Amino acid sequence: MLEDFKLSQENFYHEVIQFGLHQKFSHAYLIETKDYLDSDNLVLAFAKFLYCPYHYTNSSNCGDCNRCHLIDLSTNSDIMVISPDGSWIKKEQVQEIKDKFMTTSLENNVRIYIIKEADKLNKQAANALLKFLEEPDNQLIGILVCRNRYQVLETLQSRCQLLSLSGEQLVPVNMENEDFLSEFINVIETKKEAAIAFIPSLLANEYWSKDEWSAIFEQLAVIYEQALRKSVLTDFSSPFSKLVDQVLKYNTTKDCLRKLEVIHSYIQKLTFNLNVSLMLDSFIIDFSGGEYSHV
Numbered sequence: 480m481l482e483d484f485k486l487s488q489e490n491f492y493h494e495v496i497q498f499g500l501h502q503k504f505s506h507a508y509l510i511e512t513k514d515y516l517d518s519d520n521l522v523l524a525f526a527k528f529l530y531c532p533y534h535y536t537n538s539s540n541c542g543d544c545n546r547c548h549l550i551d552l553s554t555n556s557d558i559m560v561i562s563p564d565g566s567w568i569k570k571e572q573v574q575e576i577k578d579k580f581m582t583t584s585l586e587n588n589v590r591i592y593i594i595k596e597a598d599k600l601n602k603q604a605a606n607a608l609l610k611f612l613e614e615p616d617n618q619l620i621g622i623l624v625c626r627n628r629y630q631v632l633e634t635l636q637s638r639c640q641l642l643s644l645s646g647e648q649l650v651p652v653n654m655e656n657e658d659f660l661s662e663f664i665n666v667i668e669t670k671k672e673a674a675i676a677f678i679p680s681l682l683a684n685e686y687w688s689k690d691e692w693s694a695i696f697e698q699l700a701v702i703y704e705q706a707l708r709k710s711v712l713t714d715f716s717s718p719f720s721k722l723v724d725q726v727l728k729y730n731t732t733k734d735c736l737r738k739l740e741v742i743h744s745y746i747q748k749l750t751f752n753l754n755v756s757l758m759l760d761s762f763i764i765d766f767s768g769g770e771y772s773h774v
C-alpha cells in the first residue's frame with residue numbers, strides 16, 4: 480500500500496496524496512526511480528491507489544473493495560504491464576496496449592498500463608505511444624517507469640507528469656572519490672575553458688569509460704544541487720560540506736543553478752554520446768559559460 484512509502488519516499492507520497500484529495504489525475508505519469516530498490520512495489524502501490532475508487536493508501540481507507548482484490552490477479556483485464564522484449568520495447572507491444580484498451584470499459588473502471596524500463600522504448604514504439612498520449616482517454620492512465628528521466632525521449636517526458644523518487648541516498652558522493660572530485664571542481668572552476676588542458680594530467684593519462692564519467696557527473700550534480708540549496712538556506716547542512724563549500728567559494732545561487740543545468744544536460748548526453756573526450760571538452764566550455772565559443 481502507498482502508505483508504506485510515506486517515510487522512504489516522502490515527496491512522492493505527499494504529491495500523490497494530493498492527486499486523490501483534489502481528484503486530479505494525469506493521463507500519464509513518468510516515475511523516475513533513480514535506482515530506488517523497492518520501486519516495483521511502489522509502482523504497484525501507486526497503481527492500486529489509482530485503480531481503487533477510494534484511492535487505497537492504507538488499510539483504513541480500503542484494500543478491500545472489488546478492484547483492490549482484482550489488481551492482484553494477473554488476469555485483470557483493466558491492467559496491463561509491459562517490459563522490454565529482449566533489449567527493447569517494440570512497437571507491437573505498444574500496439575497490444577491499444578488493442579486491449581480500444582473499447583471503453585463496461586464497468587466504467589479506470590484502466591492502467593504500466594511500461595517498465597520506458598527508456599527501452601525503441602523509436603517506432605515511442606512514436607506509437609506518443610500518438611496514444613496525444614489522444615488521452617479519461618479512463619486510461621499510463622505509468623511509465625524509468626531509472627533516469629534523461630534516458631527517456633524528451634517528447635515522451637513532456638507528455639507525462641513526472642514523479643521523481645528520491646535517490647539521494649543511492650547516489651551518494653562516493654567518499655573514495657572525494658579527493659578527485661575536489662581537484663576536478665578546482666580545475667573546472669578556476670581554469671575555466673583552459674581546464675581542457677589540465678584534465679589529462681588529472682586523470683593521470685588514464686582512459687575513463689562512459690560509465691565512470693556518468694558516476695562522476697551524478698556526484699557532481701549532487702554537490703552542485705546541495706551548494707544551490709545551501710546558498711539560499713542559511714541553516715542547510717550538507718553531508719558533503721567540504722565539497723559544497725568549495726563550490727560556494729566560486730559561485731552565486733544563479734551560477735549554481737546554471738551549472739547544475741549544464742551538469743544535468745551532460746548526464747543525459749553521456750547516455751548517448753560515445754566520444755567521451757569530446758564530450759568532456761564540450762562540457763568544460765559549456766560549464767565555464769562558453770565565453771569564447773561564439774567568437
Ligand SMILES: [Zn+2]
Pocket residue numbers: 531532533534535541542543544545546547
Ligand atoms: Zn479499494
